[in-house]
Amino acid sequence: MSRRLPFGVLGVFLVLLGAGVVLDADWVWRGGALMIAGGVLLALEARRS
């Protein structure tokens, strides 16, 4: 069983959740922080593969 965390899936989840927070609630900083966290995970996944 793999202990490798699926950064790609988590990254996509956080990017789109952050986008939703900005688009729906207009919480730019909170949503932006989530999107940046997701972007970092996607970058880690890209470096790994």
Place this chain on the structure above:
Amino acid sequence: MCHPWLAAGVAGFLGVLVTRELVPAVRHGDGEASLDRGLLGGGLRTWFRARVDPLVDALLAVGVRPDAVTAVQLGVSVLCGFAYARAWLFTAGWLLLTGGTLDVLDGAMARKLGAASARGAFVDSVTDRYGECAIFLGLAVHFRDGWGLYVVLAAAFGAFMVSYTRARGEGLGVTCTVGLLQRPERYVLIGGGSLFGSLGAHLACTPAVASAILVAGLVAVAALANATALQRATAIVRQLA
């Protein structure tokens, strides 16, 4: 306040994801969409399972139990209903698709652990119905002032009848899993309608676009879910005759 640039960015991001992931999955899939197997077809289902598998391994490796994932799924569905009631359509659509993913995860985790049981299947089914109830309740609150409410009620009725016909058939000893519009298809139509409706509203800076696109998805669910329930009822009646 509308955010057309962010909406355009998210639409582009989703476009890249679909082009990279879904298009090859559909092209090289092992099954076409059909009346019996559902609208999504075998290719997309295989792709989805392959994507979910590393998550299953990762969660089991850190000691997460399938029951915990089932509980989180219910929580996500309640949050989704709350988001619909607050008219946060993009967030609600995304939470809906996340809840659908968690629904697949708990079953896959139980099977991998060798812990799949009648108790687990029952708890999962009951949790699913309560989760769906929370989602449709949120949608009903969102559309409470217009004719969209009737569409939500028809979609909710169809969704519950799809599950009921199968459960009643199994109670009578008949297994019936056929159906054009099963749960994954419902999630995709309502979740997709919410996501793309919200993006369209922000791109056009016209809030009404979001509800219009979501209602279109709900009309499709209302029609196809009830057709699926009748399809299952007919199949079960034939087997019982």
